[in-house]
Amino acid sequence: MGDKPEKQQVSEILSQLQRARRGQVRTSAVIAQQKDTLKRLIELTHSPHSQLKTIAAQNIKLYIKDFPELEDDAINAVYDLCEDSDQKVRKEGYRAITAVSKELRKWVKRNADVLVQLLQSDEPEEVEVVEQQLNEHLDMDTLATLNVLRDQIVPPEEPLEADDQGTRDRLRVLVLNFLTGRGKRHIINPHAPAIDGEAENALAEALLQVIPLLPPHEVETVVKELLIPLPSFSRASKQSTVLMEVILEAAKTSWKAETPPAGGRTSLPRTRIYLDLANELLQKGLGQAATFLRFYLTNFVSKAAQQSLVDDAQCIVIRHVADGLKLLLENVAGSDERTQIITSTVNGSGFLYATFLDLNPELKSWPSCAILLKACKLRFDSRQWRPSTDLLATFQSLLDTSSSHETLQMNKEAAEEVQSLIRPMLQSTPGPSTPATPRPATPGPSNVGKGTFSNNKPSGGRVQIKRKLDSELGRPAPSPTRTSGPMANATVDSRGDRSLPPHLGPNRGDRQRTKTAPSSTRTTPVASDAETPPKRQKGLVSEGSVPSLLSRLALAPGAIESKSDPLALVPAKRRAETEGVQQQTKRPTPQRGRVSSLHGADLHAPAEVGFSIKGAAARAKQPTPEAVGRGKQCETEKDKDVATL
Structure with missing residues (x-):
């Protein structure tokens, strides 16, 4: 039959097709005739004549559905037409693929994959036809076709040979061009009502997975031209x-x-x-x-x-x-x-x-x-x-x-x-926001009234201010302790004043001058009219010694006769404690003419306030004979008072 002229072969196949179509009732004779016609069309796909190939491509779709045993042969024959040397025949083969998919939907995915491969054609006219067939496949079965396109753009998990990798890279670019070009309107517009449709979600998920593996310019194309226009990204x-x-x-x-x-x-x-x-x-x-x-x-x-x-x-x-x-x-x-x-x-x-x-x-x-x-x-x-x-x-x-x-x-x-x-x-x-330097805590008014101050110690941090009179009355003296904070800044002179009985301390004017003196300036002892008597040796006052009348009178309320001093109305113990606290932060200036009024009181005995007064004796001048005489006279008077009692 292949030896016949092309024109005769064309006439014979057309007559055979006409007889096969006339069978309204599919009798066994009609079925046999249609089967023979399908076989003849499959044979013509390998004919050397382009006209016969074209007839085969256009009519295979008519009988492929009725003869499953011939499906594979018919599909392969169509694929052969897509690789024909004649461009016209190839175009008919592309269209035949779509026709077969319409008759047999189970072939949509496989045929779509073949069409993707055919995008590699060097002829723009052929590429246009292939893209048209892909669009029709998208309309027939969107999900299946999109899955094929997705598989082509996702890089393989395992490395490929150099040639295969090059082919895969070219296909990915071609598919992306299709999706962002002619295929875009078939992906977006027709499926706009199905905003969260399965097909669109499948494509979006596939593209999100492939973005990290794509070059930047391809990512830009996918995002701008495909993903953002999708309804789900609106x-x-x-x-x-x-x-x-x-x-x-x-x-x-x-x-x-x-x-x-x-x-x-x-x-x-x-x-x-x-x-x-x-x-x-x-x-x-x-x-x-x-x-x-x-x-x-x-x-x-x-x-x-x-x-x-x-x-x-x-x-x-x-x-x-x-x-x-x-x-x-x-x-x-x-x-x-x-x-x-x-x-x-x-x-x-x-x-x-x-x-x-x-x-x-x-x-x-x-x-x-x-x-x-x-x-x-x-x-x-x-x-x-x-x-x-x-x-x-x-x-x-x-x-x-x-x-x-x-x-x-x-x-x-x-x-x-x-x-x-x-x-x-x-x-x-x-200026810049910098934290202020913390200042040492100073005693509040309530503490001053109580004769105490805070030294950051446990148990409330309250320390009693000891009076000099305690040692004169023979009370046991606590062991000296070192203190920190405001007490460390007290001078020797201020400690000397703190050891005085309340009614023998500085008068109001002297205290006023002391308060106005800068706390940061060290005071220089001022020589009094009568020099300070020598320091008494430690241990002369024992627990069993009898206090003098003058000492006891100093504790009596009637002994307070100074009305010019606002503190005169305060008991001696409280006033001494108050003055002691005030002198912690204010360094008083030693007053002139006050030593002689002590009548022999020991100025240089250690003040029992919990800190050392080493060096105080060095600041006192040597006593004069006149001062020594007055001191002995005071001792004689005290002995007489004791004898009288």
């Missing part, structure tokens, strides 16, 4: 949040690869694609501003990161941080995460301000600078933050730059806003 959703996270993770990986060595600078040729994509998603409301800003604060808001970027890349970082911060500030609904991100941005904004000041005038984005300052002003007004000294200097530089004639000409409105934000912070902040 508003914020779980998938849009995942998309933002995937893009930022890809940007982080790319930034690590592009980080220059020490001293180098980079323009971020690959990372910038991801950064722009993330910012576009943010502006469309398809991502979280907190997630966006956290990424920049972690990776780009630092001195080292800013120094490793060229000016243009620095400008992009500042703009993007400001864009994210603007959305976060507009979201008035407070949350811990929002507050934390704003605080972190304010704390790291100093690096961005310094970078901003170094940029060329044409690269400065004053609106972005104003947004950053709004966050600082918000924190400043909350009284929870004050700018440091370095940041205040930076604010002053920003104020000066924004006030320049050149800046006002180019960005008058934004520059004036910057000035209005900076001035209140400069005027209300005298």
Whole structure:
């Protein structure tokens, strides 16, 4: 039969097709005739004549469904037509694939995979026909066809041979071009009512998985031309949040690869694609501003990161941080995460301000600078933050730059806003916020009245002020202890006054002068009219000694006769304790003419207040004979008083 002329063969096959179609009732004879016709069409696919191949391609679909035993032979014959040397025959073969899929839906997935392979054709006309057939497959079975397309763009898990990997890479590009080109309207528009349809979700999930494995420019194509136009990405959703996270993770990986060595600078040729994509998603409301800003604060808001970027890349970082911060500030609904991100941005904004000041005038984005300052002003007004000294200097530089004639000409409105934000912070902040140096605690009025003070000791920290009179009455003296705090600043002279009985202490005028004396100035002992008697040896006063009449009279209420002193109405013990506390912080000046009134009282015995008075004797001058005589006379009088008693 192959030896017959082409024209005769054409006439015979057309007559055979006509007889097969006439069988309205599928009798055994009709079925046999149709089966013979299908076999003849399969044979003609290998004919050397293009017309016969074309007839076969156009009519195989008529009988393939009725004879399952011939399906494989018929499908393979159609595939052979797609590889024919004649372009016209190949085009008919592409259409025959779709016709077979319509008759037998179980072949949709396999036929779609073949059509994807046929996208590699070098002829644009043929590629157009193949894409048309893919669109028809999308209309027939969207899920099955999208799964085929997804499998072609996802890189293989295992490495391939060099040739196979090259073919796979070319196919991925071709499929992406189809999805973002002629296939886009068949994926999006017809399925718009099914916003959360299974087919769309399958495609979105596949693309989200493949993004980390694609080059940056292919990621840009997928996101802008395919994912964002999908109905499920028309508003914020779980998938849009995942998309933002995937893009930022890809940007982080790319930034690590592009980080220059020490001293180098980079323009971020690959990372910038991801950064722009993330910012576009943010502006469309398809991502979280907190997630966006956290990424920049972690990776780009630092001195080292800013120094490793060229000016243009620095400008992009500042703009993007400001864009994210603007959305976060507009979201008035407070949350811990929002507050934390704003605080972190304010704390790291100093690096961005310094970078901003170094940029060329044409690269400065004053609106972005104003947004950053709004966050600082918000924190400043909350009284929870004050700018440091370095940041205040930076604010002053920003104020000066924004006030320049050149800046006002180019960005008058934004520059004036910057000035209005900076001035209140400069005027209300005298300096950096540093913690005040803690001062030693001083006794309050209530403690003074009680004759006690706080020395940071356990059990309330209360220490009784001992009077000199206790030793004169023969009471056992407690062992001296070292003290710290205000007691350590007491001078020898102040301790000498504290050991006096209350009615023998300085008069009111003397105490007034003592209070006005600076506590930080050491006083110099002033010589009195009568020199101080020699220091009595320790141990002369024993427990069994009898107190003198003068000592007992000093304790009697009637002995207090001084009416000029406001403390005269206070009992002697309380007044002595009060004076002792007052003298802890105020260093009195020794008074003239007061020693002779003691009548032999021991000025130099250790004051039992819990601290040492070593060196006090060295400051007292040697006694004169006159003073020694008066001292002996006092001792004689005391002996007479004891005898009388």
